Structure formats: C-alpha cells, structure tokens
Amino acid sequence: MAQTAQTDDEPRKGFLDEVKDAVTVRAAILVIGVLALQLGFITSYIGAFHQPKPHMIPLAITSPDTQIADEALYRLARLPGDPLEPRTVDDEAAARRQILERKVDGALVIDPRGTTDRLLVAGGGGGALSEALVAVVGKAEQSQQRRIQVVDVVPGAKGDARGLSSFYLVVGWCVGGYLCAAILAISAGARPSHGARAVIRLGALLLYSITAGLLGTVIAGPVLEALPGSIWALWGLGTLLVFAVGALTLALQGLAGIVGIGLAILLVVVLGNPSAGGAYPYPLLPPFWRAIGPALPPGAGTYATRSIAYFRGNGAGGPMLVLAAWAVAGSVVTLACAMARRQRTEESTQAVGARRA
Numbered sequence: 001m002a003q004t005a006q007t008d009d010e011p012r013k014g015f016l017d018e019v020k021d022a023v024t025v026r027a028a029i030l031v032i033g034v035l036a037l038q039l040g041f042i043t044s045y046i047g048a049f050h051q052p053k054p055h056m057i058p059l060a061i062t063s064p065d066t067q068i069a070d071e072a073l074y075r076l077a078r079l080p081g082d083p084l085e086p087r088t089v090d091d092e093a094a095a096r097r098q099i100l101e102r103k104v105d106g107a108l109v110i111d112p113r114g115t116t117d118r119l120l121v122a123g124g125g126g127g128a129l130s131e132a133l134v135a136v137v138g139k140a141e142q143s144q145q146r147r148i149q150v151v152d153v154v155p156g157a158k159g160d161a162r163g164l165s166s167f168y169l170v171v172g173w174c175v176g177g178y179l180c181a182a183i184l185a186i187s188a189g190a191r192p193s194h195g196a197r198a199v200i201r202l203g204a205l206l207l208y209s210i211t212a213g214l215l216g217t218v219i220a221g222p223v224l225e226a227l228p229g230s231i232w233a234l235w236g237l238g239t240l241l242v243f244a245v246g247a248l249t250l251a252l253q254g255l256a257g258i259v260g261i262g263l264a265i266l267l268v269v270v271l272g273n274p275s276a277g278g279a280y281p282y283p284l285l286p287p288f289w290r291a292i293g294p295a296l297p298p299g300a301g302t303y304a305t306r307s308i309a310y311f312r313g314n315g316a317g318g319p320m321l322v323l324a325a326w327a328v329a330g331s332v333v334t335l336a337c338a339m340a341r342r343q344r345t346e347e348s349t350q351a352v353g354a355r356r357a
Helices: 015-022 025-049 066-076 092-100 127-142 165-187 195-223 231-256 259-272 287-295 297-310 317-356
Strands: 057-062 084-088 106-109 116-121 147-152
Touching: 025 259, 025 287, 057 066, 057 092, 057 127, 066 084, 066 127, 092 106, 092 116, 106 127, 116 127, 127 147, 165 195, 165 231, 165 259, 165 297, 195 231, 195 317, 231 259, 231 297, 231 317, 259 297, 287 297, 287 317, 297 317
Parallel strands: 057 084, 057 106, 116 147
Antiparallel strands: 106 116
C-alpha cells in the first residue's frame, strides 16, 4: 500500500509555514523591489509631465534698429519666471544660422516700421517647445500692442507628429538594448564566470546593436517616412545607443546579479525616459529632470536623433560622446566584474584544496 504524504503523528504545517514555503525571502525582496520601481515610474513620469513650464528657452532677437532690439532684449529677459534666455544677433541670417546650429530654439525678427514681427521656430526640435515659444513671445508682444507671424524654419516631417518619432525610435532602441543584455545574462547566469565569457557577451551585444540600429533606422526612415536625415548617421547612432544601454545593463548585472536588471530599468526607463526631452524638451521640464536628462542614454539619444534628422547633425557631438562614455564604462565594468569573479573562484578552489590536503 502506498504511504500517505503525511501521517497523523507528523505536525501539520500552519498557514505562515505554507506562505514561507511558497514565497521565499529572496522572492519577497524582489517583489518589494518591483513595487519600488513601479512607484518610481509613476512618480517620475507624472512629476516630469504634469506641469510643463518654459524655463530659459534660448531665443535670438534681431532688428534693423539695434535700439529696438536692445529694448526687446531687456523686456523679454525680465519676464516673470524667466521663461526665455534672449540674446541679440546681427540679422535674420545669423538668427536662422543659430537655430540650425541648435544654439537657440527660436528667433524674434522685429520690424521697426510695422506692428507685426516674425517669430522663427524649429518644429523639428519638438512641437511642445515651439508652442511654448509662441505662447510666451506672443503674450509679451501683445502687451506692446504688437503681433507675431510664426515661421517654422525647421519643420518636422509629415510622419513625425509633434517631433515624437525621434523619441519613440530611441525608446525602442533602449528597450532592445537592456532586454538583449538581460537575456544574455539570464540564459547563462547573471554574472559572467570569466573574462572570455564577458567578451563573448559583449560581442553578441555588438552584433545585435548593429542589426537593431539598422532595422530601426530603416523602419523610421524609408518604411514609415517618419524621420529624414542620413541613414548612415542614424544607423551609427542607433548602434551606439543600443550597445551603450546593453553594456550598462551587463555591468549592473555583473555588480548586482539579477537585481542589476532592475537597476538598469531604473536608470533607463524610470529616470531616463521622462527626462529625455521627448514629449517635452528640456526647457519645459522641472529642474531635476532637466538636469539629469542630457546625461542619460534616452536623453542623449533623443537630442542626437533630432540633430541628425533635422539640423544636419549640428549639436549631435556632445550627446554621442555621452553615449560612448556609457558604452566604454559598461564594457570595462563588465570585464572587471568577470575577472574579479574568476579570481575569487580560483582562490576559493585553492583554499578548499589546501584544507583537504
């Protein structure tokens, strides 16, 4: 006769014992971590987007009458809340050049012989930013009994609604980067056991990054016609961005094991996406998000993508250096963690052998 699972003499497990068996301490800690990420996600996104407010938007001012331009500079620089950071330039050509070089986000061209001035904006840099400039400058001009005529000198593509295609392309590249790294780690242990395995993982990540960069560029450009710009430049940027995010994820996994995936999500998704300048460019974000955005991969990637697509690559150099720094740092930390783990394993093996001897 088959033996029953539990005899009458054996103590029955209480409810708390069953809970402890079903949910281990490690699982409980991970669930608490997930809850913290969830609350961080809600806080970060709502905190960044709930009340966009223009702050120090670079604006060029020009007029054939330099005295009128100086008076406008004085007036706009003293608007309540400092929504603008105005500066005078020699003429309209200089103003357009500074917009294209991403030194300013707009320009006010004042007509001293009439009551209608022209406001030059760059829709490709973000629809929300152009709208903020129109609202702030339009109100200031109205107080002087003047009107503005809006001219978009860098318009977004027809398929790029409000300049968001760049942001969504970058988000897709970032998601691929940390998911690829997570899969490489989970499939064979979060921490690589030796340097050679770490090199292989980084090599596989690089091949994935090259493929993801190309396919993302083709989809956003020729297929959907959402983004103009050089395919080669966008491909290179996408490759660098995917590899940077993946290398960051591998490095955090090397330092913290499976928890490193959560840390990567914290940096890239919870903090990086709302501060990237996608829905609301930097001058519209609260101080904290405005400060961290350019230093994180989504922000650097979004700014560089818009620069390549609409501004002939002007302004893309700094963000690409940021991404390169993340890529190099992530690779170095990944290799260092692998070699340190290999050394600890060898020392442990030698210690066990010595005790047996």
